Every structure is written in C-alpha cells, then in structure tokens.
Amino acid sequence: METASNARDFYDYVIVGGGTAGLVLANRLSENQDVTVAVLEAGSDPVSDPRSFIPALWANTFGTELDWNFSTVAQVSLDGRRIGHHQGKALGGSSSINAQALITFTAADIDVWEAKIGLEGWNFAVLAPYLQKVFNLTLPADELISYINASWATSWVTGSEGPVKSCFSDVQVNPTPKAWIETFRSLGMSLTASPFSGKYLGAFISPATIDTRSSTRSAATTYLSASADRKNLAIFTGVMVKKILLENRKGVQTATGVQYVHEGIERTLDAKEVIVSAGALNSPKILELSGIGDPAVLKRAGIPLVVENKFVGTNLQDHLLSGISFEAADGIFTVDNFLRGDAEAIGAAQQQYMENRTGPFASSGLTHFAHLPTMDFKQDNEALSKILKQLEETHPTSSHPLDTVRAHHLSEFLSQGQEGTAQYFLLAGQYQKAGDNSTEGFVPHPQPGNFLSTLVGLSHPLSTGSVHVSSSDYTVAPTVDHNYLSNPVDLELHARHVRYIETIAQTEPFMSLLKPGGRRNDPLSYFEGSLDKAKAYVRATSDTNYHSVGTLAMAPKDMGGVIDGCFRVYGVDQLRVVDASVFPLIPQSNTQSLVYVIAERAADLIKRG
C-alpha cells in the first residue's frame, strides 16, 4: 500500500487538500485509468469519528484536531472583536465538520459571473445540471412531505444520483416546521418556487447532507468510497504541503510538484500538474509561500517573489451572521440542555440515536430557512433610494476591481425586490456571539433556560477582506482580516434584517412557540423598532457564518482575477486552484453546493485538456 513515506516520485495530478473540492477531483480525475492521482491532506480520516459522522455533533469538532481553528484580526466595525473561524482539517475538509444544510445557488448569483465579469460559460444553465451529479436526495414519507410543504422537491429527486446523500432530516422530532412556514406566509413570504429552481423567495425546510439509511453525515469522503479500489489513486493523510515547486521553463514559470512534510520529514513529489484545493483561507497561503502574490506582502514575510499578482489573498467574503434568542414556550424542544453539557439529556439522545438512528442527534438542527428581500424597503421608498444612491458612489473602502460589480449586483436586487438579500434560519437553542478564542466552541457560555433563535446571514456583503501569510514559516497561521462591515451599506442592510426578527417573533404561529413575556438571552437585543439599537447589536454580536470564499478569484486579470475560467493560475503553467477561493462573488446560498459543483465542472474541463 502506498503511504506518504513510500509514495511514488511522480503523479500526473497532485491535489493539495483532500477537502470538499479536492475529493471530487480525486474521484473524477482517477476515473481515467491511464492517469495517476495523489491527494495530500493535512488532517486525518474522520469517517469513524462520531464528532464528524453524527449529524448533531458538528460544532463539537470546533477547536479540536479536526479544525484549523483560525481567528481574524480585531474587526474594527465589530467593536474590535476577533472572530474565531473554523475550517475542516480532515479528509472531506469543511464538508466533514459543516452544518450540512443543502441549499443551492440561485441563477442570478451565477449568471452575473458571465454577464458582468466576462467568464464565458459560467452561468446557471451550465452549472445547475451538476447538482444532480453531486447529490442524491431521498424524500420522506408522503404525509411528511405535505407537513413540511416540500412537494417542490419531488421532481428534483428523479435524476439526483450523486455520491452525496441527502434527506429531510429532523421533521419527525421537531414540531416547528409548520409554524415557521406559516409565519412567513402570514408575512407575505410564502415560498415562490422550488429552492432548487434557481429563483425563489420565502420560507422552506431544507434538506441536509445526511444519509437517511444510517442517519450519518454524507461528506465529500463519499466520493472516496466510490473510488476506493482504484490503483491509480493515492490518498495521503497527515501531510502538510509547504509550497509548490516552480521552475522557469523557456521563460514561463511552471509547477513541477510540491514540497511537503510528513511525520516531521520533508519530501517532494513531482507532478505533471498541481491542483491546489486547500480552501479559501489556506490556498492563498500556499501560493504566497511559493512566491506567487503581492510583492509587498511577500517582502514583509521574507519570501522571494516569483510571480507577481497583487490580488492573491484579497476579495475575501463571508455571510456575516447575527440573531436573536427568545425564550421558548414550555414543551418546545431545544438543544439548550446539550449546549450546557447536561449528561442525562445527552445520554438519552445518544441512546436513541444508537438504538434506532432517530432523535435530535440524527439532525444538524439547522433546517428551517427563508430567503427574503429587505422587507423595510417594501414600505420605505426613501430609505431604499438613499441606499441605492450610496451604491452608485465609489466607497473609500473599495479595494478590489470586483467591488463595482458587487455593488451593481446588489443594487439590482434591492431595486427589484425579487431576490433575497439575507438568509433567515432557525436554531432550536440559544445563539451567542462566539468568543474571540475559537477554541471556546459554538456557545461558550450557555445560559439557563430554553431558547429559539432566529439568525440572519447577510447575503451579498460589499465589505471584502484578505488572508495573507505573515511569515515564511509554513506552520504559522495566515493573517485573516474579513474587514466585516467596513462598507456602511452592509451595516445598514444587516441591521434592518436583524431588526425584522422582532416582527417575525411577534407573528403567529411563531409567537406561540415563544414563552409569553419570556426573556431574550442578550439585553442588547431589545430594539423597540430602533435601527440604531439594531446597528449597535449587530456590531456587538455578529459572527462568521463559516462561508469564506473568493480569495483567489476567477476573473479576468484586470478585474482582480488570480485564475482564469479553466482554473489556471495566471502566469504559471501546470498549476490550478479549485475550491471556494475561486468564487469571484459570494452567492446568497450556503457555499458547499457551489464548491461541489465547481469541482465537478473543473474535473470535466481538466479532462478535456
């Protein structure tokens, strides 16, 4: 058996990072028996680790060896707080620790790549068919489909036959779905079309990437099971790639392999082509350690410049998250007992899961979603006009050529009111801003009581940040600066959405899920309609939604691109990047579906040559 210590000297494709995108590529490229493929993954295989495979335990991976455990620098507009930022360090990458929500991208968010960024062939019609190549959705029994109003999913199931299994996980244990859907109906926000259709608004219960037969997480590792017997595919774990080996061939820098460390020993591996799939926060680091990047950044870190591109590590985007926790009515199920580490409650849930694979442990707990336009602007034309005017002006924080496209895209959404500008979702438990030490976990200091939280993620942030090396030492974490809320439009929109949570909480039937006269878990979360109070709360509590993307953008070079439409790094032959780094603009959806799809498309393009 091949191990990292006795690996061959040469593979056709060396994939750096066995994460979400990396394992899709490993499977698809090794379908051709005539090529050899090696995956180098820094983490271990988590498949038999309950923290990874039990759907509810995803946040228990935080701060463990399955997590890179990054943290941002102090965020000026978040009251100077540092934000802990988890990323999967294991086979399957972040798909092995994520919250498993399966929410697919919308047409408008992808079509803008072709129409406004000039990426030929990058549109919804081309990408959408890949969803069915990736996912395999199982429907619940008919009466449950009707209970959760999910008939929209029935037609999609036909043809969904990919390796990543998904299902509607928690409808049997959680009585809230109907209340969630009916509340948004009362607010005029019923689901307008299937969330798989590419254009919809409103509330729905989403599927999750969970295998219904075993009630276990279905991550990118399922791509490996499908290719386990292939002699031309080698998977190495516990291998940290230091840099890409570059050689000047006839005046063109060319990737010839990688340098890596395994069990303290440094080795090299040669390749016909190197594909970097180390995720949005690690891939830029690998390019910069190899001398590809902004001369000023490399100089500061003491790394010799090989290929200049000042956009490496820029354009970092995320869906900033905030929410309000309301005390739940008696008898409503919440996970607060688990968050407080109540041994009896955890033991009972564990036993139920082990015995018949049901109960709260069989679900990620995040399945109630709604995509909404900025509801305030339905009545307040003056406020809308003010924001649209702000969007026309170049803002001083503008730092990336794609900022203009971003502002125009958002402006269209706001003026038409037909697309989501925030994602709302329900957490049956208390939400708390994380501490700035990410090892503190999901809810660091749980309070007594049971809560229902409605959270809001800002869909199309204009604020962009960066991730860069601060040292030539590969063991040093990169400097992550999301620059959250640096553009005031983001604060204005996020605060309006977070304020709208109060309206949701006062609407039936959601209101009846809450304790009459019950408290909220944060004294700052009482806005009484004040936008200023909502803004202060957003600054004090917002956190990451773990959707970092965009740091090696696919775009023309003069628009801030680092790779072209075929994933090739500008200025370097035989080097590609395929992962969440390549998104030029963040979509309003959660990011895993687009990462999977992009990797499938990359495999097709690479195979075509």
Ligand SMILES: Cc1cc2nc3c(=O)[nH]c(=O)nc-3n(C[C@H](O)[C@H](O)[C@H](O)COP(=O)(O)OP(=O)(O)OC[C@H]3O[C@@H](n4cnc5c(N)ncnc54)[C@H](O)[C@@H]3O)c2cc1C
């Ligand atoms: C906590 C959390 C919750 C989330 N919840 C959801 C959700 O519910 N729904 C959703 O759609 N999305 C969710 N996401 C986002 C989604 O999972 C990610 O966008 C996606 O998985 C990223 O895929 P990737 O291939 O870009 O990177 P990853 O999957 O993170 O893969 C990168 C891989 O590269 C490896 N690597 C990095 N550096 C090196 C190196 N130097 N040498 C060797 N290997 C290296 C890493 O260990 C990792 O395995 C969540 C993410 C997180 C972290």
